[in-house]
Amino acid sequence: MSYGLxxxxxxxxxxxxxxxxxxxxxLSKLMVQHIQPRNSGHVLELGAGTGSFTKALVRKGIAPEKLIIIEQSPEFVALLKSNFPACTIVEGDARNVVEILNSLGIEECDEIVSGIPLNAMNAGLRKAICSEAFTILKPGGSFVQVSYLPRCSIPSDTMAYHNTNKIFCGIAVTNLPPAFVWRARKND
Ligand SMILES: C[S@@+](CC[C@H](N)C(=O)[O-])C[C@H]1O[C@@H](n2cnc3c(N)ncnc32)[C@H](O)[C@@H]1O
Structure with a gap:
């Protein structure tokens, strides 16, 4: 990947x-450390950018055919399609997760990994994206989210409404910038 892009x-x-x-x-390793490859379900990645987390998911043993990616930038979508041809990559907005996945015939996901900068968004959009994600997440699965601030960017009331528990995963101090990772696990 050229840094120019x-x-x-x-x-x-x-x-x-x-x-x-x-x-x-x-950071990529930290984002996927809780994920266990399962045989059946789908894993959803939101805001994959250049595909660092995608690569970590594939390394972790997630079958590319089970990976669904929603990314807004057409340039990154083209890059992801060329690097991960077996994944399903949709150019779209994460605020429409449920509609996008349903249109692919997918009703739920085992795990969700998000690189979307939620902290940089307004509260309404942040809430809408997280709410969509929790709606499509299977009980027992997690929505893992990176944050460039030392606070979890998944809104607390959205976590409570969807019956999830917040878990601190760690800090990637060597990342530029240093990054914090939390996940919200949906109760069974
Ligand atoms: C911090 S970057 C992800 C970095 C990625 N982990 C990498 O290493 O390249 C955030 C990504 O989220 C995407 N994004 C932001 N808002 C989005 C939205 N509403 N729906 C889908 N993708 C979005 C951006 O286009 C960008 O590629």
Missing amino acids: WFRNYLKHPLQLGALFPSGAA
Whole structure:
């Protein structure tokens, strides 16, 4: 991946990207550390960008055919399609998760991984994206979210409404910028 592609996108949509650099290996590892490959269900990635978390998911043993990606930037979608041809990659807005997945014939996901910079969004959009994600998440699964601030960016009331528990996963200190990871696990 050329940094030029990332930087051009950053200049066009700084708040949509939320970071001056793509996610590093330590952060990617932290984001997927709780995920166990299961045989059946789908794993959803929101805001995959250049695919650092996607690569970590595939390394973890998630079959690419089970990976669904929703990414807003057409340039990143083209890059992801060329690097992960077996994944289902949709150019779209994460606020429409349920509609997008239903149109693919998918009613629920085992796990959700999100690189979307929720902290850079207004509260209404943040809530709408998380609510959609929790609606499609299977009980027992988690919605894992990166944050570039030392606070969880998944709204507490949305977590409570969808019967989830907040779990702190750790800090990737070597990431640029350092990143915090929380997940919300949906109770069975
Ligand atoms: C911090 S970047 C992800 C970085 C990624 N982990 C990587 O290493 O390249 C956030 C990504 O979320 C995407 N994004 C932001 N808002 C979105 C939305 N509402 N729906 C889908 N994708 C979105 C951006 O286009 C960007 O690619």
